Amino acid sequence: MPEPGANVAQANKLRERALGLLARREHSRVELSRKLEQAGYPVEEIRPLLDAFEDKKWLSDQRFAESYVADHRARAGSVKLAYDLRQRGVSDAIIACVLGDNRDTELERARSVWQKKFGTPPNDAAETARHIRFLQSRGFTPDIIRRVIRQSDDAIS
Template structure:
């Protein structure tokens, strides 16, 4: 069995850059990954401050990327929840979601059509369809407009 070792300080910057090269990360997500790799929190914070000053790390850019990648299958409620779980501030979340709000009804309609293909035959089927859209993170107003437009 190999003995575990503490990573050296010079490795911190390299590891952080490798992670950012793969995809965008939120500040909290990147800090968590670096801590799990064994780096000290007091070394991580100044490095991430430097990355933010150089715009190599941006919660806003991460949120825009996340929404672009996941909006085809999820509504604003779920997207906001996922971003909060990744440490993005509410102001950033609201700003990013506000930009994509106009297409939410269309996205919900596409998700609904892909799953159900037809209008609900009875009230229980309609409730099932509404629960499905709710589980995908669409708001009640959007769900009602999609279901009533399809009736």
């Protein structure tokens, strides 16, 4: 039979580990749970701790999503950002809310990413395809990509 103090010590270690992770950066609930499970803490102890953290507003998927988008929006389009957030367990409602605030800057961001990588309009169909593939890999929508490529062509006309 384990000592009564052992459970308290284990709970304190779990709490300290979770707080340490949150002190470094925002985490989604799923992401934090995954990290704690990988560290060997039992799921039945993690769940109530994360519930308490959410009640105290120490853990928030909304705040995580806002932080993640702010950190990554200069390099990625809304499609990639939404995918990355889903992979981290953020709900579609939160994703729509957070990315809805950034829709107006999507074209400017795509232009900036394209300009930084290429700087000059494509010369032929093969090069155009390469530019398109690059912007697709960064998670920009087909409409945004068409507009960036079209505007780059108009710039040399």
